[in-house]
Amino acid sequence: MDEQTLRQAERVLSVGTWLIVAGAIVFSVLTVTPLVRSVTPDGWKWTAPILPIVVDAAVVIVVRLDAALARVGGRAGRWPVLLRWMTGLMTLGLNCAGSALKEDWVGVAVHAVAPLLLIVSSEAGLAYRKALAAAFARRKAEQAAEQAARERREREREQSERDREQQRIDAEQARAREEREHAARMAREEREHQARLAREHDEREREREERQREHERREREQSERERERDRQRREEEARERDRREAAERTRRQQAEHARREEADRRRRALLAAGPAEEKQDEDIARETVAAAHAAGLSTRQAAELCGWSLGWVTTRYQELRQAAGQAEREGEPAGVTA
Structure with a gap:
């Protein structure tokens, strides 16, 4: 029960x-x-x-x-x-x-x-x-x-189970000893084989180095000749580049000189026109204000020349001064802007 x-x-x-x-x-x-x-x-x-x-x-x-x-x-x-x-x-x-x-x-x-x-x-x-x-x-x-x-x-x-585990461990240890002995024997044979291969490799390496040195000597001679030709070519290219750059600088200087002369002529013409009888167009008024600013005229004189209000001219003067300060910070000469 x-x-x-x-x-x-x-x-x-x-x-x-x-x-x-x-x-x-x-x-x-x-x-x-x-x-x-x-x-x-x-x-x-x-x-x-x-x-x-x-x-x-x-x-x-x-x-x-x-x-x-x-x-x-x-x-x-x-x-x-x-x-x-x-x-x-x-x-x-x-x-x-x-x-x-x-x-x-x-x-x-x-x-x-x-x-x-x-x-x-x-x-x-x-x-x-x-x-x-x-x-x-x-x-x-x-x-x-x-x-x-x-x-x-x-x-x-x-x-x-412990007895079987111990028997298994003993068997593994015995197998490990046999494997270590076999590995040691194989390692010894491998060292001897590697030593023989190393000697043969050294001999081949010495022969290869001799051939390599001879090849490098020939390549150096060839390289020296090529470098000499490259140097001469680079010198010729540098002289040609210097000639082109000099010609380009001359052309830019001439163009800048012509632009400045044209700008001076335009400013003189705007300043020589005298007080405006009526309000100029905005683009022309901006050129007039820029010319007056470059000539060092006051805002009132510039306002008389363009016919625009004193406040508008003052604002343009501020923009021109800011542009000039920005150009100076950037390392460029301040030009005349419309």
């Missing part, structure tokens, strides 16, 4: 026992209370339910503690047995007393059913719980034995 089945049986026993106890308690309270009330003085009849409740509480204590002790396999001695039988007999006597006083033997038999069932079920439940506790103990012992057997097999398996 597995542990789950044992626990199911214990639950069935516990539920059934408590159902019987609960039914017996309810039946006892309902049966004994009228009997106690009939023998209780007036004014104290309200205490009648106390006696059956006290007796039933003792029954509950006995059943609960018996279940707990049986679960852990303990023994409490003779007193729990005495309490169990005393509470059972008290419950039996109290339930049957009313019918016995009336000599109603059928009622005695009927009222004896619940107490007798409670007494017997308590004893049987205790026996069942002891048997279940023993079964649990055996099951625990079996499980412990199985666990110990599994652990032993696991240790044996681990030991076997």
